[in-house]
Structures are given as C-alpha cells and as structure tokens.
Amino acid sequence: MIGIDAYGNSTSLAGAAAEHWDATVEAVLAHARSAPDELAQTLAADPLFAQGHATRGLMLLTLARAELVAQARDCLETAELCAAQRAPLPRERRYLAALAAWLAGEPLQAAALLEQALSDAPRDVLAFKLAQAIRFICGDAQGMARSGARIVARFGDGSTASGYVRGCYAFALEETGRYSEAEAMGREAVELAPRDAWGRHAVAHCFEMTGRAREGVSWLGSAETWRHCSNFSFHLHWHMALFQLELGAVDAVLSLYDSAIRAVPTDDFRDLANAASLLQRLELEGVAVGDRWEELALIAEARVADRRLVFADLHYMLALLGAGREAQAGTIAANLLRDARRGASHDARVADATGVATAQGVMAFHRGDFASAARLLRAGAGARQQAGGSHAQRDVFELMALESLVRAGDAVQAERLLRDRLSRRNGRNRFASQRLLRIAAGRAANARLGALLVAGCEPATHH
Numbered sequence: 001m002i003g004i005d006a007y008g009n010s011t012s013l014a015g016a017a018a019e020h021w022d023a024t025v026e027a028v029l030a031h032a033r034s035a036p037d038e039l040a041q042t043l044a045a046d047p048l049f050a051q052g053h054a055t056r057g058l059m060l061l062t063l064a065r066a067e068l069v070a071q072a073r074d075c076l077e078t079a080e081l082c083a084a085q086r087a088p089l090p091r092e093r094r095y096l097a098a099l100a101a102w103l104a105g106e107p108l109q110a111a112a113l114l115e116q117a118l119s120d121a122p123r124d125v126l127a128f129k130l131a132q133a134i135r136f137i138c139g140d141a142q143g144m145a146r147s148g149a150r151i152v153a154r155f156g157d158g159s160t161a162s163g164y165v166r167g168c169y170a171f172a173l174e175e176t177g178r179y180s181e182a183e184a185m186g187r188e189a190v191e192l193a194p195r196d197a198w199g200r201h202a203v204a205h206c207f208e209m210t211g212r213a214r215e216g217v218s219w220l221g222s223a224e225t226w227r228h229c230s231n232f233s234f235h236l237h238w239h240m241a242l243f244q245l246e247l248g249a250v251d252a253v254l255s256l257y258d259s260a261i262r263a264v265p266t267d268d269f270r271d272l273a274n275a276a277s278l279l280q281r282l283e284l285e286g287v288a289v290g291d292r293w294e295e296l297a298l299i300a301e302a303r304v305a306d307r308r309l310v311f312a313d314l315h316y317m318l319a320l321l322g323a324g325r326e327a328q329a330g331t332i333a334a335n336l337l338r339d340a341r342r343g344a345s346h347d348a349r350v351a352d353a354t355g356v357a358t359a360q361g362v363m364a365f366h367r368g369d370f371a372s373a374a375r376l377l378r379a380g381a382g383a384r385q386q387a388g389g390s391h392a393q394r395d396v397f398e399l400m401a402l403e404s405l406v407r408a409g410d411a412v413q414a415e416r417l418l419r420d421r422l423s424r425r426n427g428r429n430r431f432a433s434q435r436l437l438r439i440a441a442g443r444a445a446n447a448r449l450g451a452l453l454v455a456g457c458e459p460a461t462h463h
Helices: 015-030 035-045 050-061 068-085 090-103 107-120 125-137 141-152 160-175 179-192 197-209 213-220 232-246 250-261 269-284 292-301 310-322 326-342 346-366 370-379 391-408 411-424 430-456
Strands: none
Touching: 015 035, 015 050, 015 125, 015 160, 035 050, 050 068, 050 090, 050 125, 068 090, 090 107, 090 125, 107 125, 107 141, 125 141, 125 160, 141 160, 160 179, 160 197, 179 197, 197 213, 197 232, 197 391, 213 232, 232 250, 232 269, 250 269, 269 292, 269 310, 269 391, 292 310, 310 326, 310 346, 310 391, 326 346, 346 370, 346 391, 370 391, 391 411, 391 430, 411 430
C-alpha cells in the first residue's frame, strides 16, 4: 500500500507510523528535540520501515562519535533486512545507499545519493535537509548552494515546508558570501516557518559577517523563539555571545556561557566547539575565564582517539590546550598526521589539506611560538573550509593567526590582513580595530625611541 506524506511524497507508511514520520520530518527541519522520539515511535509502529532505520543511521553519523559507527552499521543491516521483506520505494532506498556510502568514508557521495532522491520525489524535504547537513559537515558550501537553488524553486507555495527549504538555502547563500540575498531569504523563511531555527540562524550569520552586532542581538531576541530546539539552542546562544563580545559586553558573554551555552554539560562535539571557541576568543581579548576549560578538557580527553572529524578534533585540541593538557592535544595532532598520510577517506584527505597544519599551528600558538603559529595557521587557511562548520565557527583560527602575526612582530603583514578583515565587515570589527591600534601605538613608541636615540647620539660640537 502506498500513501502520501505531509509533503506530497509517496510513502510506504500508513496509519500511526505515517503520522509519526511526518512529525519526525518536521522535527528534523525545525531542529526540534522531539526528532529522536518521533523516529522511535515511527519504527515502533512499523518496524519494517527501511528508510526510517537508514535515517537513524545517518543521524548517528552526524554526531561524529567513534562508538556510534557500529550502531550506524547496525541500522544499515536492519534497513537491508527490512528491505528484503518489504521493498522500499525508489526514493526510500536512496537513504540506504547514502548510509552505506558514508559508512565507507565518503560523506559527499552520501549527500549526492540523497539528492538523487529528489529526482524520484521533488518534494522530499528530509533528503534535502540531510544532504545539506552532510555538505555542511564537509564544508561544501558551493554544493549546498547549488542544491538549494534547485529545490527552492519547487517550493513557491508559501507553505511551512517552503519556509524550511528557504532557511537551508539562506544559510548556503550566506556561506558563499551572498549576504544580502541570504538575509532576505532567511527572513522569508522564518516568516513562513516560525520554528525554522536554521533560517533564523542563517540571518544571524549575515549580521556576524557584515559587522552588525546590535542588529544581531535584536534579531535573535528572546530564546522563546527557539525553545523547541534540541542542543542547537546552545549554538544560537553562542551567536548571541559573539554579538555581545563584539559590543564589548564581556560580563554578558560570561553569563551566557554559564547560563545557556554550558548550562548543560553535554559531550556533543558541536556544543564543545561552541564553548571552546568562545573561551579562546575571550582569552585573546585578555579575559580571565577561570576554570571553565577544565570541564571541556575532561570531555575532550575521552575523544583523543576518536578521529572521526577534523573540525571536532581541532576543537578538542583547543579545550585540551586551554586546560594545559599538551600531551593529549599532541596525540590528536599526531593522529591527524597519521590519517593524512593514509588518505583513505574524505576526512583523511581533509586532514591532509588543512587539519595537520591547523592543528600544528594551534599547538605552536599555545607554546608561544607565534612566528610558527602564524605560518602554520595561514598555511591551513586556504583549505580550512573543507574542515566543515561555518565561516563564523572557523573564524577562531583566523583570529589566532592574526594574533600570532601581531605577537610575532610582523606588523606589515598583520596590518594588511587586519585591514582586509575590517573592510569585509564594513569597517566594524572590534578585534581588527583594536589590533590596528596596537600596531599604530607600537610604531609611534618605536619612532619616539628612535628619535631619543638619535638625539642621544648627536656628535658633540667644538667651539
């Protein structure tokens, strides 16, 4: 029996299972905490739903945890057994193929397979959302934008689903530097789908990248707008903290850290990345963060050997180094180098392109070798987008590179890059402005010292 889901796609589900599946899809689109429970109820109502088992496997892999790989393999095995008993629809089968590809170490192939489901069912918003998530993890902003442009044209009906699709496309536009288009698309997304936390987040990114912190604070507003969210709510609070840091409100940043960003001591790498990068930014500003690194380091210690995702490893290193655990951070750097030499998976290739240099640069920064840190962090910059995450998330490594240049005394290079940063943010960036002032003050002091030395060395005159 073939039915139709809430988004207009053919489905092999019926009854309660179909209702819970529709709720699962909406929860994934909204980043709602109810998604795992709705999926579990779907599978309880219809244990032979192969697409549901494969979706669970894909969701497990997004968590980038070594111990979940076996569970994801179990999901694929179960999905294949179910498919042998009840043939999935063609688009449903794509989910199984996508999971198999990711388990084989090729996430971008998995994303492409999910996007092929859109050929079978042009309104398969879950396939689109999952493909976008995978491309985001892989730093494939151009792929996100291409896919978004194709599907957004199919959703011009003003439905809630069209809002969620626009939210995804808005973020892809922002990550490819099309800020005006992204902001307009994101605003439209939230209007059509008020629960679209991803669309709201896309507009926040536009404000971050264009130096509009006050507008960002206003846009994010009250946390009521994302109360339904999973731990993605911590990331939205992180964005609010970035805006407050840009405005110089350090007390507000620390309050957000303690009351929202790390109010729940989760061990999700994305939550740790929020926290570690924020503490690193605060320390770059000379703010004492107390013992906050310790809690993060305990989590990172358990992940030293995971080696699932370059982005995660780099943030584990920040946490470990912040707490003075150089040996464990060095182990992660060594593991990245080992995998880079093997090059047997997408992530290993990313380690080779940017992970190793960035990791070594972070290590050099924390031991005070700023010349090496600047060289290594800049060497890894060209391909760093491949490590995944957003421009705003990866920015912590750019900040460390710029700070390294300043501390190493390379004023000419630092000034050039800082002015470029300031220009890209419409002349509004606290970090760049402060460093430029430091460089100018250093030059003035050197000029005064030089003048005094010259005056002191003037030859005596004889009368």
